Amino acid sequence: xxxxxxxxxLGPGDPRYLTPDAQDALDxxxxxxxxxxxxxxxxxxxxxxxxxxxxREERSRAAAALRxxxxxxxxxxxxxxxxxxxxxxxxxxxxxxxxxxxxxLDIQVxxxxxxxxxxxxxxxxxxGHDFCAISLSDxxxxxxxxxxxxxxxxxxxxxxxxxxxxxxxxPTRINQAFDLLRTVKAPVTPVAFARAVGRADETLTLxxxxxxxxxxxxxxxxxxxxxxxxxxxxxxxGQPWMLTPRAYGVCR
Amino acid sequence: xxxxxxxxxLGPGDPRYLTPDAQDALDxxxxxxxxxxxxxxxxxxxxxxxxxxxxREERSRAAAALRxxxxxxxxxxxxxxxxxxxxxxxxxxxxxxxxxxxxxLDIQVxxxxxxxxxxxxxxxxxxGHDFCAISLSDxxxxxxxxxxxxxxxxxxxxxxxxxxxxxxxxPTRINQAFDLLRTVKAPVTPVAFARAVGRADETLTLxxxxxxxxxxxxxxxxxxxxxxxxxxxxxxxGQPWMLTPRAYGVCR
Numbered sequence: 308x309x310x311x312x313x314x315x316x317l318g319p320g321d322p323r324y325l326t327p328d329a330q331d332a333l334d335x336x337x338x339x340x341x342x343x344x345x346x347x348x349x350x351x352x353x354x355x356x357x358x359x360x361x362x363r364e365e366r367s368r369a370a371a372a373l374r375x376x377x378x379x380x381x382x383x384x385x386x387x388x389x390x391x392x393x394x395x396x397x398x399x400x401x402x403x404x405x406x407x408x409x410x411x412l413d414i415q416v417x418x419x420x421x422x423x424x425x426x427x428x429x430x431x432x433x434x435g436h437d438f439c440a441i442s443l444s445d446x447x448x449x450x451x452x453x454x455x456x457x458x459x460x461x462x463x464x465x466x467x468x469x470x471x472x473x474x475x476x477x478p479t480r481i482n483q484a485f486d487l488l489r490t491v492k493a494p495v496t497p498v499a500f501a502r503a504v505g506r507a508d509e510t511l512t513l514x515x516x517x518x519x520x521x522x523x524x525x526x527x528x529x530x531x532x533x534x535x536x537x538x539x540x541x542x543x544x545g546q547p548w549m550l551t552p553r554a555y556g557v558c559r
Numbered sequence: 560x561x562x563x564x565x566x567x568x569l570g571p572g573d574p575r576y577l578t579p580d581a582q583d584a585l586d587x588x589x590x591x592x593x594x595x596x597x598x599x600x601x602x603x604x605x606x607x608x609x610x611x612x613x614x615r616e617e618r619s620r621a622a623a624a625l626r627x628x629x630x631x632x633x634x635x636x637x638x639x640x641x642x643x644x645x646x647x648x649x650x651x652x653x654x655x656x657x658x659x660x661x662x663x664l665d666i667q668v669x670x671x672x673x674x675x676x677x678x679x680x681x682x683x684x685x686x687g688h689d690f691c692a693i694s695l696s697d698x699x700x701x702x703x704x705x706x707x708x709x710x711x712x713x714x715x716x717x718x719x720x721x722x723x724x725x726x727x728x729x730p731t732r733i734n735q736a737f738d739l740l741r742t743v744k745a746p747v748t749p750v751a752f753a754r755a756v757g758r759a760d761e762t763l764t765l766x767x768x769x770x771x772x773x774x775x776x777x778x779x780x781x782x783x784x785x786x787x788x789x790x791x792x793x794x795x796x797g798q799p800w801m802l803t804p805r806a807y808g809v810c811r
Contacts, residue, residue, distance in 0.1 A: 323583070326672065328575035365805070389672075391679040397687025400802040404792040411795040416680035420578065420641075420670045427643040428668035435649025436700075437708050439691030439717060448688075448807035456689050456715040463711025464704070465691060540656040543663040550652040553617070555700035 310376035310412055313383040314390045314399055316419020317348055319505035324425065329417040336383035340372040341395075345385045363446070365398035373402055373409045388421040393442050393470045422529040423468040426501035429511055431540065431548030433499060433531045436555065438466035443473070443480045450480070457484055461491035466537060466551050469530040473521070481521040481530070488532060492516055497533040499549055500524065513539065513546055562628035562664055565635040566642045566651055568671020569600055571757035576677065581669040588635035592624040593647075597637045615698070617650035625654055625661045640673040645694050645722045674781040675720040678753035681763055683792065683800030685751060685783045688807065690718035695725070695732045702732075709736055713743035718789060718803050721782040725773070733773045733782070740784060744768055749785040751801055752776065765791065765798055 313332035318324030333339070336355060339346060343359040351357070360368045368384065376382040386394035396416050403409045427434045439460045443453060460467045467488070472481045488496075494517030502510045502525070512523055516532060524530065536555060539547035565584035570576030585591070588607060591598060595611040603609070612620045620636065628634040638646035648668050655661045679686045691712045695705060712719045719740070724733045740748075746769025754762045754777070764775055768784060776782065788807060791799035 318578070321580075323580035324578050324670070326570070326576050326578055328573075331575070389676050391676060391684055391686050393688075396679075396684035397803065397805045400684045400687075400792055400800050401804050403794075403800065404790075404802060407793070410793050414800075416683070418576070418672045418676040418680040420672070421676070424641050424643060424670040424673070427648075428670040431668070432643055432648035432652045434643050435652075436645075437691065437693045439689065439712070439715075441689045447805050447809075452716070452807050456717065459711045459715025459717070460691070463691075463708040463715075465708065465711070538656075540652055541659070541662050542655075548652050548655065548666075550656060551649065552653050553649045553699050555704050557699075 310379045311381045312372055312376040312399070312412055312414045313417060314396050314414065315383050315385050315417045316389040316394070317345055317385055317387055318420040319388060319422055319425035320348065321505040324420045324505060326417065326419065329419060332383055332415065332417045335381055337380050338375055338382045339385055340368050340382065341385035345387050349385060365395060366402060369395065369398040369402040373399070373412065376412055377408060389419045390416055391418060392421040392440065422470065422504060425504040426499065426529045426531060429501065429504055430499050430531070431550050433533065433537060433549040433551055434466055435551040435553055436466065436534065436536065438468060440468045440470060442470040443484060444471040445477065445480070454487060457487050458491070461488050464534045466534045467532045469532070471526065472528055472530050473524040474526055481524045485516065485519050485521060489516060492532070493535065497537045497539055497549055499531045500528055501531065502528045504529065511546070513549065562631045563633045564624055564628040564651070564664055564666045565669060566648050566666065567635050567637050567669045568641040568646070569597055569637055569639055570672040571640060571674055571677035572600065573757040576672045576757060578669065578671065581671060584635055584667065584669045587633055589632050590627055590634045591637055592620050592634065593637035597639050601637060617647060618654060621647065621650040621654040625651070625664065628664055629660060641671045642668055643670060644673040644692065674722065674756060677756040678751065678781045678783060681753065681756055682751050682783070683802050685785065685789060685801040685803055686718055687803040687805055688718065688786065688788065690720060692720045692722060694722040695736060696723040697729065697732070706739060709739050710743070713740050716786045718786045719784045721784070723778065724780055724782050725776045726778055733776045737768065737771050737773060741768060744784070745787065748787070749789045749791055749801055751783045752780055753783065754780045756781065763798065765801065
């Protein structure tokens with residue numbers, strides 16, 4: 308018998324963002340693997356085992372789930388957001404690359420709403436034009452490539468979504484990122500700090516790149532930095548919307 | 560009475576990707592506005608009116624829906640994919656910016672799975688690291704900014720997702736894009752052509768940037784071009800997976 312592995316995106320937290328495809332994959336799994344806070348979002352079910360692991364253990368978690376599936380079981384790994392965006396899908400296929408026996412498995416990825424999209428939906432339309440997503444984590448890559456990408460993204464005048472903007476191990480990285488972006492982007496560039504989007508303690512804070520305050524950032528925060536076209540749009544009775552229009556350079 | 564406007568992402572096509580949040584917004588709307596092929600995906604319901612419009616009419620569609628909502632109605636605009644990613648959210652907030660009376664409306668954006676994510680899920684983990692999304696349409700922006708962004712994305716060694724890679728009005732733009740990217744990225748860079756993902760006629764074609772064939776591209780195609788780290792991973796009984804690993808420059 309051939310086993311199956313589903314790599315499931317739970318979305319940003321609220322079950323209202325969980326797709327039927329992901330729900331079916333959860334329902335069909337005999338065993339769930341995941342980082343504990345993500346597993347805790349999934350209601351328990353009789354006969355479905357759970358294997359929680361720590362944040363940094365993506366690769367060993369992927370291997371454990373693949374081993375389990377290779378025994379003929381129907382196994383799922385849960386990720387927050389979209390498993391394809393700074394989450395578990397890459398770790399799974401890295402493990403598959405290293406062990407040919409796992410190349411026979413039936414692997415399905417169930418996409419989900421990632422933090423950048425949930426934040427954008429609350430803010431208005433900050434990703435309304437070309438954009439990029441950069442993780443500030445330097446656990447697995449040199450900081451030099453992060454800087455190279457920040458610079459390229461600024462020179463290309465992209466809207467930039469920053470994932471993993473801070474952690475205890477690198478509290479100053481976000482300051483370095485803002486400083487680098489300020490050498491290219493204007494001080495008036497709109498910036499949004501979207502914390503815990505889709506959860507009870509959600510907060511959205513708007514400012515400009517010139518005044519951007521790194522103390523607002525933790526691991527639950529997604530930061531969106533506008534392009535030269537991004538602006539705030541007034542909203543009666545609320546903080547402004549953030550808009551990156553579809554046209555570029557129209558009034559210049 | 561204050562009206563409401565929901566800007567809804569239907570995902571890539573299959574209702575299995577429609578979130579409960581988006582489904583609720585559809586169910587709660589008295590009137591639906593949208594490009595006809597997207598409206599056609601939504602089952603009809605007694606008492607819910609539909610207002611179909613053409614592809615290029617985003618701005619007038621947004622204004623019509625806002626006018627309707629301002630009369631006190633509960634109105635929805637439907638988008639394919641995610642309304643925040645090359646879809647209707649930007650057009651809506653552009654219209655709000657231009658008319659202060661619409662700044663009092665209750666506007667909700669319901670995010671969805673965008674083509675890039677659905678394609679990535681089928682392919683493996685091509686977006687497993689930093690990436691950017693660029694629309695090749697030059698309807699509303701000069702081609703020069705597209706070229707500037709392609710060059711910046713290549714110089715930053717991002718994975719690149721290309722939306723709107725071709726149309727009757729610009730059949731050669733994708734060739735120009737490949738030619739530009741070939742001046743920076745290696746010929747062996749993996750490329751995926753993902754057509755009609757999540758629909759019955761879905762096709763996934765893998766090749767390298769050196770051999771990338773623009774004739775595979777139409778408006779239903781999303782193109783993903785790897786970074787220097789992206790590679791193909793063998794799969795028994797199927798075409799390879801596409802993987803951008805989490806680590807960068809580890810073996811160099």
